[in-house]
Amino acid sequence: xTFLEKCLENxxxxxxxxxxxxxxxxxxxxxxxxxxxxxxxxHHHFTFEGIPAWGSIYGFISCVAIIVVSKLIGKIWLLxxxxxxxx
Amino acid sequence: MMFxxxxxxxxxxxxxxxxxFLKGRARNLAILLLPVGALASxxxxxxxxYGKVRFLGLxxxxxxxxxxxxxxxxxxxxxxxxxxxxxxHVKNTSQHVASLTYVGGALGVTFAGDFVSLLVxxxxxxxxxxxxxxxxxxxxxxxxxxxxxxxHVLGGxxxxxxxxxxxxxxxxxxxxxxxxxxxxxxxxxxxxAFLINAAVPPLGAWLPDAYPEATVTGxxxxxxxxxxSAVYALIRGFAGTEILIWLGAIMAIYGVVYAVLENDAxxxxxxxxISQVGxxxxxxxxxxxxxxxxxxxxxFAHILYKSLLFMGAGAVLEVTKLRKLSDMGGLYxxxxxxxxxxxxxxxxxSAVPLFSGFVSKSMVVSAAGESHMALVFLMLTLASAGTFLxxxxxxxxxxxxxxxxxxxxxxxxxxxxxxxxxxxTGCLLIxxxxxxxxxxxPYPVDYVPYTLQHITSTLGMLGFTALxxxxxxxxxxxxxxxxxxxxxxxxxxxxxxxxIVRGPLTRLESDFIGEFYEFIIRRPVLGIGRLLHNFDIRVxxxxxxxxxxLTQRLSQLLRVTISGNAQHYGLLMAATILAxxxxxxxxxx
Numbered sequence: 001x002t003f004l005e006k007c008l009e010n011x012x013x014x015x016x017x018x019x020x021x022x023x024x025x026x027x028x029x030x031x032x033x034x035x036x037x038x039x040x041x042x043h044h045h046f047t048f049e050g051i052p053a054w055g056s057i058y059g060f061i062s063c064v065a066i067i068v069v070s071k072l073i074g075k076i077w078l079l080x081x082x083x084x085x086x087x
Numbered sequence: 088m089m090f091x092x093x094x095x096x097x098x099x100x101x102x103x104x105x106x107x108f109l110k111g112r113a114r115n116l117a118i119l120l121l122p123v124g125a126l127a128s129x130x131x132x133x134x135x136x137y138g139k140v141r142f143l144g145l146x147x148x149x150x151x152x153x154x155x156x157x158x159x160x161x162x163x164x165x166x167x168x169x170x171x172x173x174x175x176h177v178k179n180t181s182q183h184v185a186s187l188t189y190v191g192g193a194l195g196v197t198f199a200g201d202f203v204s205l206l207v208x209x210x211x212x213x214x215x216x217x218x219x220x221x222x223x224x225x226x227x228x229x230x231x232x233x234x235x236x237x238x239h240v241l242g243g244x245x246x247x248x249x250x251x252x253x254x255x256x257x258x259x260x261x262x263x264x265x266x267x268x269x270x271x272x273x274x275x276x277x278x279x280a281f282l283i284n285a286a287v288p289p290l291g292a293w294l295p296d297a298y299p300e301a302t303v304t305g306x307x308x309x310x311x312x313x314x315x316s317a318v319y320a321l322i323r324g325f326a327g328t329e330i331l332i333w334l335g336a337i338m339a340i341y342g343v344v345y346a347v348l349e350n351d352a353x354x355x356x357x358x359x360x361i362s363q364v365g366x367x368x369x370x371x372x373x374x375x376x377x378x379x380x381x382x383x384x385x386x387f388a389h390i391l392y393k394s395l396l397f398m399g400a401g402a403v404l405e406v407t408k409l410r411k412l413s414d415m416g417g418l419y420x421x422x423x424x425x426x427x428x429x430x431x432x433x434x435x436x437s438a439v440p441l442f443s444g445f446v447s448k449s450m451v452v453s454a455a456g457e458s459h460m461a462l463v464f465l466m467l468t469l470a471s472a473g474t475f476l477x478x479x480x481x482x483x484x485x486x487x488x489x490x491x492x493x494x495x496x497x498x499x500x501x502x503x504x505x506x507x508x509x510x511x512t513g514c515l516l517i518x519x520x521x522x523x524x525x526x527x528x529p530y531p532v533d534y535v536p537y538t539l540q541h542i543t544s545t546l547g548m549l550g551f552t553a554l555x556x557x558x559x560x561x562x563x564x565x566x567x568x569x570x571x572x573x574x575x576x577x578x579x580x581x582x583x584x585x586x587i588v589r590g591p592l593t594r595l596e597s598d599f600i601g602e603f604y605e606f607i608i609r610r611p612v613l614g615i616g617r618l619l620h621n622f623d624i625r626v627x628x629x630x631x632x633x634x635x636x637l638t639q640r641l642s643q644l645l646r647v648t649i650s651g652n653a654q655h656y657g658l659l660m661a662a663t664i665l666a667x668x669x670x671x672x673x674x675x676x
Contacts, residue, residue: 025551043540045457054547057551058465058548060551066343066473077571079569082568085579
């Protein structure tokens with residue numbers, strides 16, 4: 001069993017991995033707010049980039065928007081059976 | 088030195104013919120040495136113009152070597168080396184010949200300083216790459232190849248039409264910035280041809296149609312050259328063309344939307360080519376030095392990571408013979424090395440810090456920021472999230488993790504792993520030492536990718552995209568369906584078009600055009616013919632007969648003088664001399 005298998009197959013390790021993931025998200029969002037403020041570095045092209053944790057917020061919105069909108073377009077318009085062009 | 092300049096493209100194209108006659112180790116050595124030689128030739132070039140030929144009154148330039156063509160030639164020949172290593176185990180020599188010719192065509196396009204040689208290499212690329220599709224020898228592949236070829240023939244005709252108009256207007260075949268002819272016929276046709284090859288929607292459906300049907304190794308070549316040589320041509324000819332900004336930004340999102348719906352692994356990656364080329368097209372449209380540097384850098388980085396991703400998906404296809412994500416799962420146990428390399432490519436395309444995409448994609452996005460295009464900036468950033476979502480999360484999740492389907496699999500042949508390792512090294516090198524790439528860009532680079540804000544906001548964006556992915560995972564399961572793209576217009580409607588051709592068009596042809604032809608052309612022509620025939624018989628022939636008759640009569644008259652008697656001849660001569668003397672006397676007095 002490789003290291004990767006051990007991590008993924010064992011439920012308690014999986015849970016730990018999950019916790020680690022959420023913790024790192026918090027850390028990233030936190031650092032995005034605090035670090036530029038600490039260093040005093042702010043190089044924005046647009047005002048919306050100044051919103052605290054802009055990257056994290058926009059990343060999450062983008063991800064959800066892409067999934068929801070694409071699935072919707074697929075369902076009502078674009079998705080067909082795999083033999084669509086054969087019949 | 089014997090040669091001032093060796094054309095690396097011609098080296099590959101001519102060398103490919105030698106490869107045809109080799110077998111076994113000699114063949115493998117030759118297909119390895121050819122791209123290495125091309126790379127060496129590119130690296131040793133100095134700036135200047137070489138290979139000027141005057142042909143049929145046209146000034147052809149085969150070797151325009153400047154910063155822009157050099158950097159593209161580097162990545163094209165590096166990619167050729169990687170691609171050949173990846174394909175080394177393929178027994179079928181004609182596949183190698185096709186791919187070497189294809190790369191040669193791309194290098195020819197890169198160094199072409201005039202439109203005519205550009206067109207020749209452009210067509211050569213289309214013809215040689217379709218062979219990489221057909222070599223898979225499946226019924227679906229044959230028809231996909233024909234569709235691919237027809238689209239590219241159309242693009243080639245657009246290019247030819249544009250060139251003919253351009254040359255007749257300006258009298259010059261030189262290929263340079265087309266900004267001065269903006270909006271004209273020549274400009275439009277040439278731009279259309281470039282946009283078709285860059286797979287800009289709605290003209291880009293050929294790409295996800297053909298690439299997933301190509302051979303495992305052929306697809307790796309195809310991802311690198313057609314769209315990126317088109318990006319090169321756009322940078323050369325259409326920098327700062329405003330419509331490209333919007334086409335590029337739409338393209339970046341278009342590819343991402345289709346990737347959500349896709350179930351075929353290589354088709355998903357093909358849609359992400361469209362998305363990534365969108366950044367480059369957008370950069371060309373913005374047209375500032377930062378944007379053009381960004382488009383070039385992104386093309387360079389993209390060739391390496393995209394080929395790496397296609398090599399990873401190709402390795403899975405090669406080993407498991409599976410192409411649909413819904414059939415895969417749990418491969419990480421048996422293919423950990425492939426997974427590792429694939430993830431390097433996935434992090435590079437997703438612009439994770441320390442990987443190549445981070446230092447190249449951000450140049451284009453920053454250029455949009457510097458030019459204060461808020462909407463473009465937001466669209467490109469959104470597409471970045473989508474890129475990570477599919478290439479970095481969805482595809483590896485369903486391919487390597489997910490539900491273990493207990494598939495029989497193992498690592499691919501060692502040469503495939505070596506090629507993936509080479510590309511992965513490139514992705515990391517560029518990401519960690521961006522100066523390596525920046526120093527070769529067409530304009531001086533004044534851009535620092537590793538700022539605190541850039542790193543934290545990118546990590547935030549990627550991290551929370553991952554959160555969104557895991558929250559919505561239930562809705563992302565690949566569906567065993569296919570999605571319609573603009574190829575629907577010619578795939579579905581060619582049947583009804585044929586009905587129009589067979590019915591009304593055929594009747595129009597026979598009833599109207601045929602009758603028209605009968606009355607306007609056939610009858611008058613026959614009438615005139617008959618007239619000429621009569622003239623021939625009555626006048627020309629009669630004249631000839633009369634002439635013959637006259638000649639005959641004259642010779643019969645003259646026969647009297649030819650008696651065969653010497654005295655008669657002597658008398659005749661004496662009489663003639665006497666007559667001449669008399670004549671001379673008369674004239675002189």
